[in-house]
Amino acid sequence: MAASRKAGKVVYTCSSCGGQFPKWVGQCPECKAWNTLEEGIQVKTTAPNPRFSGYAGEANRNCVRTLAEVGAEVQSGTPTGMGELDRVLGGGLVAGSVVLIGGDPGIGKSTLLIQTMARLSDSLPTLYISGEESPAQISLRARRLDLSCDRLRLLAETGVERILALAREESPAVMVVDSIQTIYTEQLQSAPGSVAQVRESAAQLVRFAKQRGTAIFLVGHVTKEGALAGPRVLEHMVDTVLYFEGEAGSQFRLIRTIKNRFGAVNELGVFAMTDKGLKEVSNPSAIFLSRHDEDVSGSAILVTREGSRPLLVEVQALVDESPLANPRRVALGLDQNRLAMLLAVLHRHCGVAMYDQDVYVNVVGGVRITETAADLPVLLAVLSSFRDRPVPKRLAAFGEVGLAGEIRPVPSGQERLREAAKHGFERAIVPRANAPKRPIKGLDVIVIDRLSEVLDIF
Numbered sequence: 001m002a003a004s005r006k007a008g009k010v011v012y013t014c015s016s017c018g019g020q021f022p023k024w025v026g027q028c029p030e031c032k033a034w035n036t037l038e039e040g041i042q043v044k045t046t047a048p049n050p051r052f053s054g055y056a057g058e059a060n061r062n063c064v065r066t067l068a069e070v071g072a073e074v075q076s077g078t079p080t081g082m083g084e085l086d087r088v089l090g091g092g093l094v095a096g097s098v099v100l101i102g103g104d105p106g107i108g109k110s111t112l113l114i115q116t117m118a119r120l121s122d123s124l125p126t127l128y129i130s131g132e133e134s135p136a137q138i139s140l141r142a143r144r145l146d147l148s149c150d151r152l153r154l155l156a157e158t159g160v161e162r163i164l165a166l167a168r169e170e171s172p173a174v175m176v177v178d179s180i181q182t183i184y185t186e187q188l189q190s191a192p193g194s195v196a197q198v199r200e201s202a203a204q205l206v207r208f209a210k211q212r213g214t215a216i217f218l219v220g221h222v223t224k225e226g227a228l229a230g231p232r233v234l235e236h237m238v239d240t241v242l243y244f245e246g247e248a249g250s251q252f253r254l255i256r257t258i259k260n261r262f263g264a265v266n267e268l269g270v271f272a273m274t275d276k277g278l279k280e281v282s283n284p285s286a287i288f289l290s291r292h293d294e295d296v297s298g299s300a301i302l303v304t305r306e307g308s309r310p311l312l313v314e315v316q317a318l319v320d321e322s323p324l325a326n327p328r329r330v331a332l333g334l335d336q337n338r339l340a341m342l343l344a345v346l347h348r349h350c351g352v353a354m355y356d357q358d359v360y361v362n363v364v365g366g367v368r369i370t371e372t373a374a375d376l377p378v379l380l381a382v383l384s385s386f387r388d389r390p391v392p393k394r395l396a397a398f399g400e401v402g403l404a405g406e407i408r409p410v411p412s413g414q415e416r417l418r419e420a421a422k423h424g425f426e427r428a429i430v431p432r433a434n435a436p437k438r439p440i441k442g443l444d445v446i447v448i449d450r451l452s453e454v455l456d457i458f
């Protein structure tokens with residue numbers, strides 16, 4: 001412990017002016033800002049850092065080379081055995097990469113990782129570090145999920161120095177640290193979970209991953225405000241950030257790529273939580289669609305494109321007379337401001353006023369829609385509820401609504417239309433520029449230029 005304390009001196013750095021001080025004070029002596037001093041470790045830059053030396057391959061790693069020379073060494077992704085996880089990782093797990101998995105407590109982070117690690121352990125050396133559960137608890141869960149437990153190595157530990165010492169002996173190809181908030185470094189005095197601890201522990205793990213080529217999964221808890229603790233700090237340090245989404249009551253769990261150095265962002269992986277752990281959902285369109293037997297008003301089907309695959313999602317709206325002076329606009333799974341804007345366009349360009357109505361909009365299944373292709377279906381659902389007239393059955397829609405009341409095209413129109421046809425949809429309302437070049441079998445495509453045209457369609 002004493003030896004590791006020598007590795008770096010504790011300094012307090014002002015996050016506003018960058019000034020460094022040996023003691024914590026409430027006000028920065030230099031820039032006079034309040035509460036900006038953060039605990040950290042001073043790394044000596046003049047002498048070689050002992051933590052960087054002594055590893056195989058280190059000598060030839062830090063020399064100037066052309067991109068072509070480097071490219072040959074980079075390993076492409078190793079499949080994890082979970083197709084949906086590979087999808088959000090951008091094809092598989094890359095050696096030396098650090099993946100941060102965030103999400104609410106109890107959403108299934110540990111379950112996903114124990115399942116993945118058990119599969120990987122058949123072919124690769126794997127190490128699971130738990131700072132939250134005891135080995136007995138983890139083993140019990142693995143047994144209940146019928147996972148192969150023979151080769152997965154397990155350690156319950158929270159000190160990052162001891163974790164890394166052990167990891168050096170074990171040399172795992174894949175390592176899980178569950179969770180980063182429980183891990184601490186002996187070099188800092190602050191409590192585990194504090195920003196300084198999280199940042200420094202993660203920095204040491206990232207360094208280890210890069211030096212040894214070990215792929216590391218870091219589990220991160222989400223704070224009440226919805227941010228990963230150590231706000232934004234971890235996101236910069238890691239290669240990939242995955243986020244669990246989903247409603248508490250729902251059985252479905254979505255994993256979204258927030259950042260990825262090896263692939264596209266906004267990819268969506270879909271799982272279902274069952275009594276035998278997480279199961280992949282390979283045809284997610286089916287789960288987000290309504291199962292209404294008869295026509296109901298206030299429901300429209302959107303063809304969204306989350307990441308690289310199109311997805312059919314139901315958008316529901318409820319428009320009801322409001323007793324309030326300021327009627328409510330509630331959007332779940334959508335941007336609230338966007339909803340207010342769409343209602344203003346509806347009023348200005350179609351003459352449909354909702355200033356005395358409460359408007360609630362919900363995206364079914366706990367999906368969060370971030371793309372503007374949802375504009376048109378949202379307004380279809382709102383109009384349908386307002387007029388109490390169901391949107392015709394087997395009709396899907398997508399399209400961006402502009403402030404001038406025009407319907408603007410969205411990317412990958414063809415692909416969306418094909419997905420709708422595949423799921424038995426017979427009609428689609430789309431922007432003119434998204435009209436298919438050749439007719440799609442079984443699908444009647446209605447192209448529109450302006451929002452006012454939808455008033456005549458149903």
Ligand code: TYD
Nearest residue numbers: 105106107108109110111273274275276277
């Ligand atoms: P867990 O992976 O422990 O969550 P996290 O690590 O994100 O905090 O998930 C625990 C939840 O998952 C718990 O509420 C029970 C549920 N669960 C199942 O429904 N089936 C299962 O087979 C397992 C292992 C967990």
Ligand code: MG
Nearest residue numbers: 109110132178
């Ligand atoms: Mg957990």
